[in-house]
Amino acid sequence: MSDHLVAIKDLCVRGKRVELLAAIKAAMADGIEAKTLMTDALIPAMSVIGEKYSKGEYFLPHMMLGARAMSEAMEAIKTELVKGTYERKAKAVVGTVAGDFHDIGKNIVKLMLEGGGYEVIDLGVDVSPERFVEVVKAESPRFVMLSALITLTMESMRGTIEALSSAGLRDKVLIGVGGAPVTQKFADEIGADFYSQDAYGCVEKCNQLLH
Numbered sequence: 001m002s003d004h005l006v007a008i009k010d011l012c013v014r015g016k017r018v019e020l021l022a023a024i025k026a027a028m029a030d031g032i033e034a035k036t037l038m039t040d041a042l043i044p045a046m047s048v049i050g051e052k053y054s055k056g057e058y059f060l061p062h063m064m065l066g067a068r069a070m071s072e073a074m075e076a077i078k079t080e081l082v083k084g085t086y087e088r089k090a091k092a093v094v095g096t097v098a099g100d101f102h103d104i105g106k107n108i109v110k111l112m113l114e115g116g117g118y119e120v121i122d123l124g125v126d127v128s129p130e131r132f133v134e135v136v137k138a139e140s141p142r143f144v145m146l147s148a149l150i151t152l153t154m155e156s157m158r159g160t161i162e163a164l165s166s167a168g169l170r171d172k173v174l175i176g177v178g179g180a181p182v183t184q185k186f187a188d189e190i191g192a193d194f195y196s197q198d199a200y201g202c203v204e205k206c207n208q209l210l211h
């Protein structure tokens with residue numbers, strides 16, 4: 001891994017926002033791509049923070065500092081990241097499910113989908129099943145993307161799929177699920193159409209399903 005990537009990952013883990021943004025600028029000036037910054041430094045930094053939190057080395061404020069640094073870094077590289085086609089292939093609704101406030105992964109999924117040519121309606125975090133139903137009725141999207149980061153809130157994914165079924169909308173949309181604790185097995189169990197462990201895979205799955 002290049003020195004740039006090592007430094008960026010470390011600064012993100014330590015929540016050093018100002019230094020992180022400067023390091024990102026320097027790395028991009030040296031030709032490192034936004035996608036590489038994301039996959040090889042920023043996302044791995046979030047895993048390190050999670051490990052430290054699990055071990056009791058980090059507490060909630062540390063996690064919040066890291067998350068804030070990550071969000072600002074994403075903002076800084078967003079334009080480069082979504083460079084892509086301007087053709088609009090289909091409409092996708094994305095949201096973090098009820099009870100869950102984690103949105104970094106969902107925001108990356110949104111960016112990647114936009115870069116991949118999709119029109120994205122972002123419902124934000126803590127989105128109730130009823131809200132998903134309401135928006136699917138009003139917007140008729142082809143895809144619904146559900147994100148969850150907490151083992152407990154994965155159940156809200158099941159609830160959302162059930163709510164869409166009860167509203168007679170299940171056959172009208174393709175439902176994708178993801179987020180660190182989500183697995184293919186869980187996706188199958190709750191009747192989702194697809195699962196991907198990362199945002200790039202999510203766009204590939206959508207492309208495959210469209211064809």
Ligand code: B12
Binds near residue numbers: 053067146196
């Ligand atoms: C940053 C963070 C926070 C930040 C969130 C800031 C934000 N704006 O999101 C803050 C500090 C606010 C936070 C709060 C909490 N957190 Co937190 N958090 C994390 C941390 C460190 C990183 C999460 C992250 O952003 N990862 C990086 C992103 C890029 O990864 P990702 O979300 O998985 O997304 C990728 C893929 O999964 C996929 N993907 C994501 N969504 C979707 C959707 C679809 C459709 C598809 C196909 C793909 C896909 O694509 C993404 C990019 O490739 C994790 C640790 C970890 N290992 O995950 C803990 C973690 C998730 N948090 C945890 C906990 C416990 C909490 C709190 C309950 C703490 C507390 N005591 O209050 C609260 C939750 C409050 C709530 N109700 O939501 C636990 C969850 C444990 C569990 N098993 O349930 C973790 C695992 C930490 C730990 N090791 O214990 N947290």
